[in-house]
Amino acid sequence: MSVFKTRFTETFGVEHPIMMGGMQWVGRAELVAAVTNAGGLAVLSALSQPSPQALATEIARCRELTDRTFGVNLTLLPTQKPMPYAEYRAAIIESGVRIVETAGNNPAEHIAEFRRHGVKVIHKCTSVRHALKAEQLGVDAVSIVGFECAGHPGEDDVPGLVLIPSAANRLKVPIIASGGFADGRGLVAALALGADAVNMGTRFLSTRECTIHxxxxxxxxxxxxxxxxxxxxxxxxxxxxxxxxxxxxxxxxxxxxxxxxxxxxxxxxxxxxxxxxxxxxxxxxxxxxxxVQGLIEDEPSCAQLLQNLVEQARGLIKHRLEGMLSYT
Structure with a gap:
C-alpha cells in the first residue's frame, strides 16, 4: 500500500506520486513497464517510434510486460516538415491508452480529441501562464518544469523552488513537479511546495531496466x-x-x-x-x-529505486521534520 495518497495517485490510479515523463529514444517498453510495475506512472515516447504503426506495436509490447496503467508522451515539435501527429494520436486512442502526456507546441487540438475519447491528459509546461492555459483547455494535470530540468526548460529561467509554489497558488488541477528530482528529499520538498507528485527523467536513465548504453x-x-x-x-x-x-x-x-x-x-x-x-x-x-545527475550514484532496479525513494521520504517526515516541531 502506498505511503503517500495525493490527487495525483487518485486521479491516475497509481500507487506512488512518482512519474517518469517522456524521454526521446529512452521511453521504451522495458523501462516504462518496470516503472509501472514498481507503482509509478510512466509514459512511452511516441516520437521514439518511426511511425504510428510502430507506436501501436510498442504499446502492445508494453502490455505484455505489465498489466498496470501506463501512458504515452506526445511531444509537439517545432519541426520544419509536417509531422503526422493526428495519426500518432489515433494510434494512441485506438490502442486503448488512457493517459497521455503532451508537451511542446499548443496542444489544444489534441487535448480536445483525447478528452473526447476518455483519455486523461497531463500537459508539460515551463511557466505558470502556460499551465493556466492548459488548465483552461481541460487537462487533468499539469507537469510544471523548473530550470534545473533536462531537455527544454523554457526561456524564463525560473527554478522549481519558486515555480512550483507559484503554480500551486494559481492552479486547481493536480501539479507534477519536474526538474531536479532524484530521491525522497526531493519528493518531500515537492509535496511541501504544493505539488501532488514528482516527475523524474535523468534519474531513470541510470536504472537496470533502462536500455541505453x-x-x-x-x-x-x-x-x-x-x-x-x-x-x-x-x-x-x-x-x-x-x-x-x-x-x-x-x-x-x-x-x-x-x-x-x-x-x-x-x-x-x-x-x-x-x-x-x-x-x-x-x-x-x-x-x-x-x-540532478549530481545526485545519482547507483544503478538500481526501478522497483528498488521507487521503494527507496518512498521510504526515504517517509523517514524524513516522521523522524526529521516531525522531530523539529515544538509543542511548548
Missing part, C-alpha cells in the same frame, strides 16, 4: 551538477544537455552571433543523440541530462 549510465554517475550546458538560447529554444564536445561546439557557434538553426542543425541532430544512447560514445552528439 552502460557507458552513458556511467557518465551520468560520474558527472556533477555543473556538468550540463544550456544550448540554443540564441534561438529561444533552450535545451539543457550533458556537457560534451558537441555542446561546447554549439555554444561556440552561438557566441559568434546572428546564428540560425541551419548553423547548428548538424550538431544537434536527434539521430546523433540517439547514437549516443545506442553506441555509448558520449561525444557523438547532443543528449539530455539534468543538473
Amino acid at each position: 552502460p557507458a552513458v549510465k556511467a557518465a551520468i554517475r560520474a558527472a556533477d551538477e555543473r556538468s550540463t550546458d544550456v544550448i540554443m538560447r540564441s534561438l529561444r529554444n533552450s535545451a539543457r544537455v550533458a556537457r560534451n564536445a558537441v555542446s561546447q561546439e554549439v555554444l561556440a557557434v552561438e557566441a559568434r552571433g546572428n546564428v540560425s538553426y541551419a548553423d547548428i542543425a548538424a550538431l544537434v541532430s536527434g539521430q546523433r543523440g540517439r547514437g549516443v544512447y545506442e553506441q555509448g560514445d558520449t561525444n557523438l552528439g547532443i543528449w539530455s541530462a539534468g543538473m
